[in-house]
Amino acid sequence: MRITHILNRNFQRKRADWVSPDVKWTDNIDDVLSSDADIVVELIGGLEPAGQWIRRALESGKSVVTANKQVVARHASELIRLANQHGQHIAFGASVAGGVPVIAGLQEGLAGDELVELCGILNGTCNYILTRIENGVAFDEALREAQKLGFAEANPAEDVDGLDARAKLTILARTGLRVAANHSDISARSISMLAPIDFEYAKLLDCTIRQISRAEKAGEKLLASVEPMLVQSSSPLASVEGPQNLVMSTGKFGGETVFAGHGAGGNATAVAVVSDLISILRSRQTAGLALYEDGITELPVSADFTTRHYLRFVVRDEPGIIASLAQILCRAGINIDSVFQKPGFPKSQLPFVITLEPCSAAVVRESLKQIAKLEFLVEPCVDLPILD
Numbered sequence: 001m002r003i004t005h006i007l008n009r010n011f012q013r014k015r016a017d018w019v020s021p022d023v024k025w026t027d028n029i030d031d032v033l034s035s036d037a038d039i040v041v042e043l044i045g046g047l048e049p050a051g052q053w054i055r056r057a058l059e060s061g062k063s064v065v066t067a068n069k070q071v072v073a074r075h076a077s078e079l080i081r082l083a084n085q086h087g088q089h090i091a092f093g094a095s096v097a098g099g100v101p102v103i104a105g106l107q108e109g110l111a112g113d114e115l116v117e118l119c120g121i122l123n124g125t126c127n128y129i130l131t132r133i134e135n136g137v138a139f140d141e142a143l144r145e146a147q148k149l150g151f152a153e154a155n156p157a158e159d160v161d162g163l164d165a166r167a168k169l170t171i172l173a174r175t176g177l178r179v180a181a182n183h184s185d186i187s188a189r190s191i192s193m194l195a196p197i198d199f200e201y202a203k204l205l206d207c208t209i210r211q212i213s214r215a216e217k218a219g220e221k222l223l224a225s226v227e228p229m230l231v232q233s234s235s236p237l238a239s240v241e242g243p244q245n246l247v248m249s250t251g252k253f254g255g256e257t258v259f260a261g262h263g264a265g266g267n268a269t270a271v272a273v274v275s276d277l278i279s280i281l282r283s284r285q286t287a288g289l290a291l292y293e294d295g296i297t298e299l300p301v302s303a304d305f306t307t308r309h310y311l312r313f314v315v316r317d318e319p320g321i322i323a324s325l326a327q328i329l330c331r332a333g334i335n336i337d338s339v340f341q342k343p344g345f346p347k348s349q350l351p352f353v354i355t356l357e358p359c360s361a362a363v364v365r366e367s368l369k370q371i372a373k374l375e376f377l378v379e380p381c382v383d384l385p386i387l388d
Contacts, residue, residue: 001277004037029053033060039280041273042066051075058082058090063284065276067094067269073167073183076174077296089283091276096168097122097245099268100261101275106176106249113251115176119214119387122168122226124243124263125151125159126191126211130228131241134199134208139192151243162188162211162226169213169226176249177215179222180298186215187303189227193382198312201340201353202230205310205386208238212387217299225303230310230386236260237387243268308337308386309356309364314378317347321376325354332367334359349378361385 003023008014011025024031029049032040033056040057042064044050051071057064059082066072072079072092083090093103097120106115121127128151132142143160146152158164170183191211202209207230215224231237236258240246245263250256262268315321326336334356341352356364368381 001039001281005032005035007032029056033057033062037062038284039063039065039277041277042068043273044068045070047071047074054079054090055082058086058088061086061088063089063091063280065091065094065273065280067092067273069095069164069167069171073170076171077180089280091280092171093276093279094269094272096171097247097259097261098243098263098265099271100245100247100259100263101272102172102245102247102259103175104275104279105257105259106172110176110249110251110254110257113254115178115249115251117214117216117250118169118172118176118247119212119237119250120172120245120247120259121210121237121240122165122213122245122247122263123159123162123211124245125156126162126165127240127244128242129160130191130194130209130211133194133196136196138196139194160192161190162213165211165213165226169215169224172213172247173215173222173224174296177217177222178295178297179215179217180296181215181222181224181301185224185301187225187227189225191228193380194228197342197351198382198384200342201312201351202310204340205230205355206233207231207386208233209384210237210240212237214305214387216305218302220299222299222301223303223305224301225305228384230384232388235387304360304362305385306358306360308358308388309361310382310384310386311354311356311364311368312351312382312384313354314349314351315376316378317350318376324374324376325371328367328370329354329356332363334363334367355386 005024007026009027011027040062042050042054047070050068054064072095079090125146128146129142166186166188167183170181173179173181209228210231212229213226243262243265246260248258337355337357339354
């Protein structure tokens, strides 16, 4: 393999000494697409013009390596079909979990199994922020730290609101579970409502809090969500920190498999990109095709998991609070498991926690709509599923 072209904005000031003088620098995509290059590597990000350029590259008889999770999450079926029609390959190992070979592992390493469930931590920015909150730092301050260190963008919504992880989960569901899901149908919830007190209460339950992406085949539907959850301290998910990612797959025959490593950063992403390049080179040598659409099914998506729940309330203390909450939960058929209240807080802003026995997420949400009308609430309830 050798580099033939480098396409970049303002390339005149970006030239590097290590690049061969034979390499053509350009800011015109047509120079690349009309060349004799065999493979195009797309790393510009964003939906457009990246999506259009990927399509044009495949149509012009070039394979594509991309790290673009948003394009792949939305258009994987179209791009894979286009690659196959033109006898080319599209590889996107860098789009999920950076240097962790989870795409290749699910696609090839576990090809002999029937995967039924995926669960993992797919966003290093959220991981960093949650780790700092766990150490007593408020969310806003933790976010500013992440931005200063380059983990979070100036507009951090893609990360903290779960949109980045949702795109990655869409790709994993297709690759691992063989289910085509519309990324916008997958529920994504922000981590911004979390506070250090939530980690204190989680610790009492022998848990910590992580942003969890999960997808599970459940009959004729796909259960899927991205949201902060309590995870047991003994779980591999609890020990994931900073830019690390972890994905756990559960197979019908092979049981649980764990993929873990650095999911963010230039070096980790570069490893995935070069690995995809080598994979395409080897596939060309054996005349193989990288991906097939055979066996992909479309299922409706729901976030209605049945789990235990953690509910953290902040109230203005008065008699009958627990009774009022219990009455609403009882009418919905929800059983209370435990009640926690740490001392030392003012009665005007008193935090306490109720944990629930396993119940439907939809039923909990409906109950919380009624609870939100109670006058003693100082701020909205924080509802976190508990991953057992």
